[in-house]
Amino acid sequence: MEIKKDIKICHLTSAHPPYDIRIFHKESVSLAEYGYNVSLICAGAENEIKNGVHILGVKKNNSRFGRMFITVWRVYKKALELDAELYHFHDPELMLVALLLKQKGKKVIYDVHEDVPKQILNKHWISKPMRLFISAIYKKSENFCAARFSAVVTATPSIKIRFTDFKIPAYTVNNFPFLNELKTEKKISSKDNSTIKYVCYLGGISEVRGLTYLIKAMALLDNCKLIMAGKCSPENYLSELQNTEGWHNIIYKGLVQRGELSEILAQSEAGIVTFLPIPNHIDAQPNKMFEYMSSGIPVISSDFPLWKEIILGNNCGMCVEPTNPKAIAEAIQYIIDNTERAKEMGNNGLKSVTEKYNWEREKVKLFDLYNQIFNS
Numbered sequence: 001m002e003i004k005k006d007i008k009i010c011h012l013t014s015a016h017p018p019y020d021i022r023i024f025h026k027e028s029v030s031l032a033e034y035g036y037n038v039s040l041i042c043a044g045a046e047n048e049i050k051n052g053v054h055i056l057g058v059k060k061n062n063s064r065f066g067r068m069f070i071t072v073w074r075v076y077k078k079a080l081e082l083d084a085e086l087y088h089f090h091d092p093e094l095m096l097v098a099l100l101l102k103q104k105g106k107k108v109i110y111d112v113h114e115d116v117p118k119q120i121l122n123k124h125w126i127s128k129p130m131r132l133f134i135s136a137i138y139k140k141s142e143n144f145c146a147a148r149f150s151a152v153v154t155a156t157p158s159i160k161i162r163f164t165d166f167k168i169p170a171y172t173v174n175n176f177p178f179l180n181e182l183k184t185e186k187k188i189s190s191k192d193n194s195t196i197k198y199v200c201y202l203g204g205i206s207e208v209r210g211l212t213y214l215i216k217a218m219a220l221l222d223n224c225k226l227i228m229a230g231k232c233s234p235e236n237y238l239s240e241l242q243n244t245e246g247w248h249n250i251i252y253k254g255l256v257q258r259g260e261l262s263e264i265l266a267q268s269e270a271g272i273v274t275f276l277p278i279p280n281h282i283d284a285q286p287n288k289m290f291e292y293m294s295s296g297i298p299v300i301s302s303d304f305p306l307w308k309e310i311i312l313g314n315n316c317g318m319c320v321e322p323t324n325p326k327a328i329a330e331a332i333q334y335i336i337d338n339t340e341r342a343k344e345m346g347n348n349g350l351k352s353v354t355e356k357y358n359w360e361r362e363k364v365k366l367f368d369l370y371n372q373i374f375n376s
Helices: 021-034 064-082 092-103 116-121 128-146 157-163 211-218 237-242 258-267 287-295 305-311 325-337 339-355 359-375
Strands: 008-013 037-043 048-050 053-058 086-089 107-112 151-154 170-172 197-202 224-229 250-254 271-273 299-302 317-320
Touching: 008 021, 008 064, 008 092, 021 037, 021 053, 021 107, 021 359, 037 064, 053 064, 064 092, 086 092, 086 359, 092 107, 092 128, 107 359, 116 128, 128 157, 151 157, 151 359, 157 170, 170 359, 197 258, 197 287, 197 325, 211 224, 211 237, 211 325, 224 258, 224 325, 258 287, 271 287, 287 299, 287 305, 287 339, 299 305, 299 325, 305 317, 317 325, 325 339
Parallel strands: 008 037, 008 086, 037 053, 086 107, 107 151, 151 170, 197 224, 197 271, 224 250, 271 299, 299 317
Antiparallel strands: 048 053
16 A cells, blocks of 8 residues: 555654653554554643644543543544544543544554453452452453454453454554664763772552562672652552661662663663562563663563563563562572673573564564554
């Protein structure tokens, strides 16, 4: 199919920031570079054209109720005004919007970032019987809607399995890193006479991501500090971490700009991703795992079967029990003490990203899906 600028496509989000890595930098920008006329309707964004993408903002309501209903309605109204040929949406709360657009004859793609039914099962403040009930109802509702869309895109192969029985295309477009974006040419040296070594954790900071155990592990190490960068949720969890033994070995950066990540990675001996073994984590593929690999540093990850397949299978790091501070500390110490082995692991990770775990390969699948939809 000859790509023409008059083919108007639109990505929709009511819950993500305007420059979200997957939605904006990867999918929207790549599709614009491929030749489509791409718009992104985003709650809370300013109207602008960036990297070839027309960003269209709608007013954001910060309350949960307001976001689920008022903001969603604003996204729908803006989508109707745009009158695109294809709408690609990224939030489950936009499911009804997507159905309405489909009824108007539009092509609609559902981009499934997370396995929400599994996430619901981990909401421990809800009673177990109610969790099971809500998860089952959500799954049935999601399946009912998804079967009526033009296609489904999933962020991991495990999520795709849920949609393979539908009579619509289902593609996995993994959230792998850009080639060379985070590659560090050489380590930034610490002070000449300093023996302090650094490891890093980058990403969302929450209890289920294993930060409590990781900080306890840092209490067992001498001359090593953890650079921790990301948004804490809930905010009061940060106070709990600050009172955890080992906090004296933490350098907390808060939420940093994407450009700062390379500097942190260049200082680090290893990147850590020791999520806890909850249903939504076991088969997940954390972005940061592959970003650590793409920067050429070893990865210390949880010992889930899929993660072991990636990390040990590519000989690019170590896998540990995420609730065992001693095991985490021993893995960090091993990386620090065995510099040649660590360098080999880092190089192996970088090689794996260069050959297979990269966005340049994944975006081709997205292009193929769009071609299939417009040619059908």
